Amino acid sequence: MSIARDEHRRGALAVVAPGTVLRDGLERIVRGNTGALIVLGIDPVVEQICSGGFELDTEFSATRLRELAKMDGAIVLDQAGSRIVRAAVQLVPDPRLPTQESGTRHRTAERVARQTGFLVITVSKSMRTIAIFTGGERYVLEDSAALLARAHQALGTLERYRRRLDDAAAALTALEIEDRATVADVALLAQRLEMADRVTDEIAGYLVELGTDGRLLGAQLEELTAGIRREREFLFRDYAPSTRGGPGLPDESVTRTAGGILEGEVSPSDRALSQLGADELLDLPAVAAAIGLGGADDPDEQVSGLGYRLLGQVPRLPQPVADSLVAEFGGLQKVLSATAQDLQRAGGLDPVQARAVREALSRIAESALLERYS
Numbered sequence: 001m002s003i004a005r006d007e008h009r010r011g012a013l014a015v016v017a018p019g020t021v022l023r024d025g026l027e028r029i030v031r032g033n034t035g036a037l038i039v040l041g042i043d044p045v046v047e048q049i050c051s052g053g054f055e056l057d058t059e060f061s062a063t064r065l066r067e068l069a070k071m072d073g074a075i076v077l078d079q080a081g082s083r084i085v086r087a088a089v090q091l092v093p094d095p096r097l098p099t100q101e102s103g104t105r106h107r108t109a110e111r112v113a114r115q116t117g118f119l120v121i122t123v124s125k126s127m128r129t130i131a132i133f134t135g136g137e138r139y140v141l142e143d144s145a146a147l148l149a150r151a152h153q154a155l156g157t158l159e160r161y162r163r164r165l166d167d168a169a170a171a172l173t174a175l176e177i178e179d180r181a182t183v184a185d186v187a188l189l190a191q192r193l194e195m196a197d198r199v200t201d202e203i204a205g206y207l208v209e210l211g212t213d214g215r216l217l218g219a220q221l222e223e224l225t226a227g228i229r230r231e232r233e234f235l236f237r238d239y240a241p242s243t244r245g246g247p248g249l250p251d252e253s254v255t256r257t258a259g260g261i262l263e264g265e266v267s268p269s270d271r272a273l274s275q276l277g278a279d280e281l282l283d284l285p286a287v288a289a290a291i292g293l294g295g296a297d298d299p300d301e302q303v304s305g306l307g308y309r310l311l312g313q314v315p316r317l318p319q320p321v322a323d324s325l326v327a328e329f330g331g332l333q334k335v336l337s338a339t340a341q342d343l344q345r346a347g348g349l350d351p352v353q354a355r356a357v358r359e360a361l362s363r364i365a366e367s368a369l370l371e372r373y374s
Contacts, residue, residue: 005137006205009134009135012119012132012139014208014211015040015119016130018210019213021061021081022062028065030129034069034123038076039091039119040079041079041116042076042079042085045116046076049093050090051089051092052073052089053087053089054088056086057083057084058083059082060082060083064084068084072088073088073089075088093108093111093112095111097115100138109133110136113135114136119132120133121133144210147213148214151203154202158203161196162225165195165196165231168189168192169192172186176310177336179304186303191284191287194276197274200221200228203221207221231309234312238332239293240269241269241293268292269292273290284299285299306326307325307329307332307336308322308326311325314360325346328347339358343357
């Protein structure tokens, strides 16, 4: 599913998520064992296909929706779902529009959604299900208990991925400090980051559909994913192909671009990695090629980072200062060997701040090496 299509689906599901007044009204209809056909939006096209019924233009409430659903005909709300515009109307969409549905209500719903572009909701009396039609697609709402079970299973997977990600990040940091990092080491961390990101996105989709029922799950997800996006951004800034004359060899463009990627910008490496298939993601050479490492054919080829990842671990170091240090020194090894006076001059720091940064870098390096070899 494309990103745009998935976002459209999630936006539609958010409208009818648990905790919304509209979802409350739909569940009342299900419990009352009646069906319903509801259009969320009114414009000249909708008015043209409406026949009969009566105009209301009254404030929406769950109980009013339930009572109006007892009558034959469709209910038309405004696009925000805050007002009931018409009720008991017959919808007459263009019969030439394609539909895969068999029931009269669902055939009408799909055609109305295609013709108007608005979200259309159906409640099946016999199946006791709620379905939404949007963008030529049909989605049946699932029970919150089933969604929560799947979401918790995905959360357990994310926990395992996060442990492996942290191990790969710590290993790469130690190797970077020793100037022994290879294409395979960088690709492994990129792979772990992408795998965690994909599971996170899946859970985020569950949260949209769960609405208020997923609040605790959302808090767990936020805790598990803390720092992942920042780690990913810094990794690609460290090894962005646009900033290097070759693997491990920063060129003069580093001083002009400060990493080549603006903070928060989606890099070409990031985009290419996210487009890999599931099988390709398991192949480290394919990952290395996607993120632009020139040594993808030789996983043991050494590479050197610019220093964003390590500087990102220095407490309370402003990002503009880190950018200045990378631009001035052009590589991690030169940053590590710089004195406090060098850091002061390059980063525009005062003597106390420069010493603090120098000491922090030494502690980070010592801790990473001790953890690796202990």
